[in-house]
Structure formats: C-alpha cells, structure tokens
Amino acid sequence: MLIEFLEEFLENRKKYFGAIWGFIFGLILIKYGFVKMIIVLAVTVLGYNLGDCEKIGSLKKIIINRLKED
Numbered sequence: 001m002l003i004e005f006l007e008e009f010l011e012n013r014k015k016y017f018g019a020i021w022g023f024i025f026g027l028i029l030i031k032y033g034f035v036k037m038i039i040v041l042a043v044t045v046l047g048y049n050l051g052d053c054e055k056i057g058s059l060k061k062i063i064i065n066r067l068k069e070d
Contacts, residue, residue, distance in 0.1 A: 025037055
C-alpha cells in the first residue's frame with residue numbers, strides 16, 4: 001500500500017505541489033488580502049530565481065561585463 005502511494009505521488013508530484021501552493025496562497029488571500037498575497041508571491045518567485053545557480057552565474061557575467069564597459 002505504501003509503495004502504491006509513493007508511485008502515485010511521484011507520478012503526480014507536480015499536481016500535489018500545485019495544490020499545496022494553491023492552498024497556501026488561498027489562505028494568505030483570505031487572511032491578509034490581495035495585495036499582500038501578490039507581495040508574498042513576488043518574493044517567492046524572486047527567491048526561487050535567486051536560488052538557481054545557473055541564473056546567478058549568468059547574472060554575475062552580465063554584471064561583470066557591464067562594469068568592464070564603463
């Protein structure tokens with residue numbers, strides 16, 4: 001039974017994570033309002049993007065190239 005549950009979870013993990021995030025943002029919307037929910041969503045996306053090593057590497061290259069141009 002546990003193996004079947006794990007197999008189903010791994011096959012549909014994007015759906016489960018989407019449902020969890022939707023639930024969390026729904027709670028934030030109800031409790032704090034639309035504007036604060038948008039701020040939390042923006043900070044979450046920013047944190048996700050800054051946590052990506054490839055994006056940080058490309059951002060460093062862009063900054064170094066711009067500094068060299070000056």
